[in-house]
Amino acid sequence: MMNQSNLAFKNNHYEPEIGVDPRDGKLAFYYVVIAFSAFLLGILGGLLQGLSRGGMIELPSWLGYYQILTAHGVLLALVFTTYIIYGFLYAGMSRTHGAFSPRLRKTGWIGFILTSLGTGMATVMILANEASVLYTFYAPLQAHYIFYFGLVFFIVGTWVTGIPMLVHYFKWKKTHPGEPAPLFGFMTTATILLWIIAGLGVAATVIGQMIPWALGMTDEINVVLSRSLFWYFGHPLVYFWIMPAYMVWYLVVPKVIGGKLFSASLAKLAFVLFLLFSIPVGFHHQLMESGISVFWKYVQTILTFVVVVPSLLTAFSIFATFEQTGRE
Amino acid sequence: MHLHKYEKIWMTFGIGSLVLFLAVLGVSAFAFGAQPPSHMHSVDSQNLEESVFSAPGVEQIDETTYRARLVAMAFGYDPGTIEVPVGSTVIFEITSSDVVHSFAIPGTNVNLMVTPGHVNMTEHTFTEPGEYLVLCNEYCGTGHQHMQMKIEVTP
The missing domain is CATH 2.60.40.420 (Cupredoxins -  blue copper proteins)
Known part of the structure; x- marks a missing residue:
């Protein structure tokens, strides 16, 4: 059995066998540290919320139920996920494509600092009960303007760290003409592109609508438009969580079981489909509201369900990998 | 791109089910009027x-x-x-x-x-x-x- 899996390892050799450069590992490590700090704080919020809702404890007067619900949602759904994904992608890019250049690494750090500054601003406002608006922050519920600035720093910071990962992948392709690029880079590129495109929606509503309004420069806000822009981001957000998990299934699982991926081209197709069909799907979070016609709700429902296709491809690929390895 | 025979069967069945499902949804929405509330009037x-x-x-x-x-x-x-x-x-x-x-x-x-x-x-x-x-x-x-x-x- 051991012999067989060692043999399979040898056959699967186009991934360069290099470790994570310690300088890149440091940034990835900090991403993971913040991810789990947010996770701990977030689950504490969830625990208090559950105990209070179940009538087992009474929250002190200075701590609001919706305040800890907001902390729970933002820290787990936005902060934990984004940080752990960035740590994973950054370390993986260094592992599969070689160390980042000092300039790219510096850009990575700048993005990390911006993101963390934004996270800090939003977290402080939530803990100060100035932003108990849940992680959906639907207008016209209003939070302190520092919360909205925090969101902008968070999103823009992730874009800034995303760029060195994209550049690193395309530089590798340029310096290795004719060689198949490691799948990790292809999948990271698709994931980062999806995140940047999705982030445009939330950035547009926060910068264009919510900040002027929270600062008192405008006294009205188009609520349905802001909800549509939020969900233009909010649904692709879940694909942004899924894709790194799929990367583990496609790339890590075959290594763990000592086999090789069933088909790299199908894996790439699945990621391209995720990217394309993440864009026009947000209306399915607004099915019960006025101001959006039934026709467009149906169109976006169809496009939402197309996600079945890359999911079926992935399911087949995973089981085919297991079966193929089992027969070797 | 090469598709394994089993994968072709699997994807045909899967995508076929999806098309059927969405067709049923479309017919119930547009022929039988099972539509979500989507009123278009606005008000100040x-x-x-x-x-x-x-x-x-x-x-x-x-x-x-x-x-x-x-x-x-x-x-x-x-x-x-x-x-x-x-x-x-x-x-x-x-x-x-x-x-x-x-x-x-x-x-x-x-x-x-x-x-x-x-x-x-x-x-x-x-x-x-x-x-x-x-x-x-x-x-x-x-x-x-x-x-x-x-x-x-x-x-």
């Missing part, structure tokens, strides 16, 4: 007193049909109670005077979002007498859990 939420919502309440349209114009606000509905006889069909027209709310009658199909600046609409026929509770299921502020109204369906 800061001047509701100058709109059809100036005097919210129930009005009778014909023998068994009533129109209920309601305003959702933090943390209640105006009016807080309405009354209709059993067997009536009520057309609900709802808007919000402040933030995003919802309007849900547990145990029925009535469940819609209420966004300021828009009017949402649905209808329901009350075939059983009794007191129906209406709840807001969209977080609307610190008193969200208290937001409710009642519909008295008299025998």
